[in-house]
Amino acid sequence: MAGELHIGNDQFQYIARISHGKDSLKMLDVIVSRGLRLDRITTTDIWATDTIRGEHPKMVKFKEIADEFIWRKYRIEVEHLCAMRNGQKVTYEKLFYHIPKRRNAGGGQLSAKTGDNPRISDTVGPVVPIRPQAKRNPAGRRAFLHKEGAGARNSKSNIYGFPVSINRRGAWCAKLKTRFLESPTTRGGTKIVEYLGIAADEPKRFGQLNERKRAPLVEFGIEEGLCGLYCQYNGLLAPSYETSCRDGCWMCHNQGVNQLRQLRKEYPQLWALLLKWDTDSPVNFKANGHTVHDYDRRFQLEDEHFLVPGDPRFKWSMLDGDLQYRLF
Ligand code: SF4
Structure with a gap:
């Protein structure tokens, strides 16, 4: 055999x-x-x-x-x-709201700082030696910070927020399945x-x-x-x-616009939770800087027939200014 x-x-x-x-x-x-x-x-x-x-x-x-x-x-x-951690489920929400302890740039002392790379090992799982943080590059984080408007209210929060990541370790949520x-x-x-x-x-x-x-x-x-x-x-x-249903989490930052549209339509309670997290997150939902509230506004305008779902002419700037035309 x-x-x-x-x-x-x-x-x-x-x-x-x-x-x-x-x-x-x-x-x-x-x-x-x-x-x-x-x-x-x-x-x-x-x-x-x-x-x-x-x-x-x-x-x-x-x-x-x-x-x-x-x-x-x-x-x-x-x-x-x-x-699991200490007999409790480790959930996305718990990690989302966790305030990590981090080493400062000098290396020795632990402190909570906004905007550093989230380390899941601060929260759960085996303790991994932490390298001293390199000097932060604020420009590199710009896309991840909330712009003005919905979602900007807690931009000074210390929590992890959404797991969007540009570093090589990837998003913290990807480790939820494997580490514990x-x-x-x-x-x-x-x-x-x-x-x-x-x-x-x-x-x-x-x-x-x-x-x-x-x-x-x-x-x-x-x-x-x-x-x-x-x-x-x-x-x-x-x-x-x-179907267009995605083989991943419903709250995933990697999902496409169609999947988000479907989620909002078919599971309004999950969408409401995503909006709440969006308000609380110091990190934008999408790596390109868009928030869940941006998508919500877009879909609302589609519902009101100001925009057409899937219209190739759609531009995000349409949400910022007056809509030039009403399609129906
Ligand atoms: S599907 Fe998305 S949210 Fe879920 S673990 Fe993977 S990257 Fe994270």
Whole structure:
């Protein structure tokens, strides 16, 4: 049998880490149909607040359906993990409002400062040695500070705010899924082997594989296209493959204008929360400087037929001056 490693014994647990994407779901089929050992199936959730999931509501619904499919087919309950700290969920909102302690430019002393690069390690997870801050470059931050108008009220706030980042470490929220879970190789003294949903035609991801991190799809030469067909046949294609619904957080700063428009229309309560965060954030929602309130105004003008959704002639400057023309 391809790729069966001889480290399996009772002290090892074999855990499939799934994202509910097509590769993950086909991977489970391969594990079971090819006779690989499987003890547990886990997935990692992101929480926006203590009670609201961070994934798009349509994805949350889909994951429930997929979990039920997995239970019926394999008789293994999918375990939902999330970032925890001192027995509490680590949520986007908690990190958003956290006031980080930072080293000043001199190196030794800790102080709270507005505008420095957020470090999630100040809040949760293992303590990482902090390099002395280089001298700040205010010009480099300009795009991230609120301009005048809605959202400008708390521009002197010390909280993290939105996780938009221009530094190489990336946005702090990206670490919500990876930093606070069980050790990748042990759990409670039990050694584990992880199965990852990496397909045979994703060679860029092969570097993370080893004896303890296996990719059954790679071991059996199964490519992404076949994974998609399998999910389609079983009615398990995530909404992100079939609709404009995004496979990410509903509050994500990386989502496009269409997804934001849909969020506002279909989930007004989530949109209201995003607007509240926008008001409180010292950092603009988008890297190009636009705020959630900018989008809200744009969509409102669309609702009132002053603007056409998706109009290629749209310019943000239209929101600042008088609208030159009423389209309808
Ligand atoms: S980058 Fe976007 S999708 Fe990814 S964790 Fe952050 S908010 Fe969620």
